[in-house]
Amino acid sequence: MEKKYTIFDFLGQVFFIFGITVACLSLFVIMFGKDAKDISTIFALGEKGLAITTLGQYFLMAFLLNVVRFVLFTDRIIKRWSVLARTISMFVVIIILIGTFAYMFGWFPVGDIKSWGMFFVCFFVCAVISVIVSTINEKKENEKLQEALERMKKGEL
Numbered sequence: 700m701e702k703k704y705t706i707f708d709f710l711g712q713v714f715f716i717f718g719i720t721v722a723c724l725s726l727f728v729i730m731f732g733k734d735a736k737d738i739s740t741i742f743a744l745g746e747k748g749l750a751i752t753t754l755g756q757y758f759l760m761a762f763l764l765n766v767v768r769f770v771l772f773t774d775r776i777i778k779r780w781s782v783l784a785r786t787i788s789m790f791v792v793i794i795i796l797i798g799t800f801a802y803m804f805g806w807f808p809v810g811d812i813k814s815w816g817m818f819f820v821c822f823f824v825c826a827v828i829s830v831i832v833s834t835i836n837e838k839k840e841n842e843k844l845q846e847a848l849e850r851m852k853k854g855e856l
Contacts, residue, residue: 704773709765716761723825724749724757738814740805756804760796767792790826797822 724741725748732746743750770776771785771792780788797818801807807814 704769709769712768713758713761713765716764717758720757720761721749721754724753739807741807753804756800756806760800763796764793767796794822 728742728744728746728749732742732744735742736745741749741753743753767789771780771789777785797806798809801818802809807818809815
């Protein structure tokens, strides 16, 4: 039985992505804010925090990423793609979206190879963590479903 997703599920995921992003950005501000102030609009306030405009941009990014996730990972729209194709597409769209935002909002110098290298290192680390967390979560959900199925077979439900 597939769970019906509501607007609250969607918004919950948007705020989850936004919260994790802001937590990471806050850490980066503490570590690099003073030095990166003149290089990136993300660090416009230096080590003092994040600007409201930056938070708005990241909220929009979280919203758009969740729209992409919904489109790619629900069978309502794309029915015949494998999980691998959906995942690869998601990563490609994320890179394009972040590149576009970086260019539009001056997040980092898009012509600088070092900036892209740092972006891809951060992206890779975050992607690996995301895949690990998702795998653990899926395993736990499958275990719960298996336990419920076994109880149902025994007539406990």
